[in-house]
């Protein structure tokens with residue numbers, strides 16, 4: 001997916017407002033996420049590969065917080081199991097409108113149902129895989145446990161949740177190292193100091209990160225038996241939680 005360049009935070013703002021997945025963000029989103037999340041393409045492609053491995057016949061695969069549908073498309077590239085259906089959910093109308101256009105253009109061999117809804121309202125059933133690729137971090141911390149429990153209950157035995165998140169390292173010095181490495185990654189991708197600091201302020205109240213240990217504990221509490229950290233670069237991680 002090519003997209004216009006993200007310049008949302010390039011001009012000084014008197015007051016930086018909270019980050020929202022609105023029209024402006026949706027318009028530049030492929031460029032923004034590619035230049036902001038280390039390993040994004042690798043993660044998305046590997047999720048597709050894992051879908052090929054875990055998809056069971058006649059089951060559902062969920063892409064919760066699908067944005068423009070990158071994960072759904074990766075899944076559709078790898079799944080050849082008969083009777084599978086992908087259910088892609090996002091509560092941002094700007095994202096969903098573009099997601100539907102993208103998916104129509106790519107003509108997925110696996111049926112994809114696109115829902116503009118709060119993922120907390122969407123029932124999860126008969127699932128062999130559920131993906132939350134950088135989505136849980138935007139949900140209020142006190143609501144995260146209930147979402148994971150609902151996902152666990154909707155998964156088939158042996159089914160998996162793939163959870164990718166920006167994470168916080170528990171010690172201050174360690175966290176500062178990871179944040180600095182991430183900011184250098186952004187600089188090398190063409191973001192200015194102003195863009196980096198304004199985006200950081202915009203995310204401050206809306207993206208509340210947990211440590212890996214907190215994720216692991218919450219996933220165990222939801223019922224998952226095995227949590228595999230399969231990707232980590234700086235303060236970005238992706239886990240597979242197996243039922």
Ligand SMILES: C[S@@+](CC[C@H](N)C(=O)[O-])C[C@H]1O[C@@H](n2cnc3c(N)ncnc32)[C@H](O)[C@@H]1O
Pocket residue numbers: 021033044064065066067068069070071089090091092095117118119120132133134135138139
């Ligand atoms: C960082 S983006 C996800 C990126 C996407 N999964 C990908 O791999 O390209 C987070 C998405 O989660 C969506 N989101 C946040 N809270 C949500 C909720 N409660 N229900 C549904 N979608 C939500 C946002 O609208 C946004 O599109």
Ligand SMILES: O=C(O)C(=O)C[C@]1(C(=O)O)C=C[C@@H](O)C=C1
Pocket residue numbers: 032033036037134166199200203
């Ligand atoms: O931490 C940052 O600076 C980010 O830009 C991260 C992040 C994310 O992890 O989702 C935040 C918002 C955008 O959706 C793209 C990337």
